[in-house]
Amino acid sequence: MQQPKRTKYRKQFKGRVHGMARSYTRLNFGSYGMKASEPARVTARQIEAARRTITRHLKRAGRIWVTIFPDVPVSTKPAEVRMGKGKGAPEYWMCRVKPGRIMFEVDGVGEELAREAFRLGAAKLPMATRVVGRLL
Amino acid sequence: MADVTTIAAEAREGTGTGAARAARRAGKVPGVLYGGKDGATHVSFAAEDIQREVKRRGFLQHLYDVKVDGKTVRALPRDVQFHPVTDQPIHVDFQRITGHSRIRVLVGVQFINEGASPGIKRGGVLNAVRREIEVTCPADAIPESIVVDLTGLDIGASVHISHISLPEGVRPTILDRDFTVATVAPPTVQAVEPTPGAAAAAEGEGEGEGAEAKPAAEAGDAKKPAAEAKKPADSKK
Numbered sequence: 001m002q003q004p005k006r007t008k009y010r011k012q013f014k015g016r017v018h019g020m021a022r023s024y025t026r027l028n029f030g031s032y033g034m035k036a037s038e039p040a041r042v043t044a045r046q047i048e049a050a051r052r053t054i055t056r057h058l059k060r061a062g063r064i065w066v067t068i069f070p071d072v073p074v075s076t077k078p079a080e081v082r083m084g085k086g087k088g089a090p091e092y093w094m095c096r097v098k099p100g101r102i103m104f105e106v107d108g109v110g111e112e113l114a115r116e117a118f119r120l121g122a123a124k125l126p127m128a129t130r131v132v133g134r135l136l
Numbered sequence: 137m138a139d140v141t142t143i144a145a146e147a148r149e150g151t152g153t154g155a156a157r158a159a160r161r162a163g164k165v166p167g168v169l170y171g172g173k174d175g176a177t178h179v180s181f182a183a184e185d186i187q188r189e190v191k192r193r194g195f196l197q198h199l200y201d202v203k204v205d206g207k208t209v210r211a212l213p214r215d216v217q218f219h220p221v222t223d224q225p226i227h228v229d230f231q232r233i234t235g236h237s238r239i240r241v242l243v244g245v246q247f248i249n250e251g252a253s254p255g256i257k258r259g260g261v262l263n264a265v266r267r268e269i270e271v272t273c274p275a276d277a278i279p280e281s282i283v284v285d286l287t288g289l290d291i292g293a294s295v296h297i298s299h300i301s302l303p304e305g306v307r308p309t310i311l312d313r314d315f316t317v318a319t320v321a322p323p324t325v326q327a328v329e330p331t332p333g334a335a336a337a338a339e340g341e342g343e344g345e346g347a348e349a350k351p352a353a354e355a356g357d358a359k360k361p362a363a364e365a366k367k368p369a370d371s372k373k
Binding site for chain 2: 020021022025026035037060061062063099100107108132134135
């Protein structure tokens, strides 16, 4: 699973996912990519699950790039703990994804295989996605 | 590329975001026509015309006769802006082409004979270092694509610009070095979960499928530390 090596601060505000992606809305590495159609918070586990699914479906053919990184710590309070007494402990990492953002790219495989791999991978993610190819 | 497509446009009143949005609301795609001796002309195209043309391979290497209010201007598309979510074109730039001028243009690279490459046959991956090459060429002779023959390319081998024969009058803009266009990379290997036991082995392996081939006992041992590793690292306690 991906996570930052070190951070400046241990805990962050929850935040919201507003607006559309301004950068990384076109393919940079591969021939096909998975683009977010909705805003969402994607956890490191979800990214890893999707990556594994895509890689397995491609059966070692081609290359895959993961272009999002979970760098936002999410804290939770333990079970049966009353409110107050400060913020909970950091529990996992997530990444805020805006609609239009390319999350995965693949290259070296045909369109049909890439689409099917992305369809299976998208089932592990918390938002609707779309497969995009190269334009121009 | 000899064929020239005609595309209809109409002059647009006003400039800036408001006028562009008004054009989009009317089902049009705003654009600009610049270059040559005339100044910039703000135009708009029928959305379906631009969408159809943009989907064509090599849109930015194709010459157009833009008909604006009865006058025809030969122009080359220079830039297209896309909507981030829908990927529909939202603005197009056209540059007027005059006389026999030489222009700089990005031409797409087309790879052929992948089946004749022993490296790709053995599971190697074609790593396209450059999908487009910037060239200077006569405006009326823009190559449709630059063809790269992969015959005989093994794993680790690469294709440089000097190996590619370009059409007459076409020169790459980078002349000071023999840059790489593509390489055949070895197949990717599964990234191993960063567990204390397997950490040393996983170092520097990158992504791939190797983790699935691990013995069951080893995979079982790996579960505990992996669960601990999920918590964000406390760098400043």
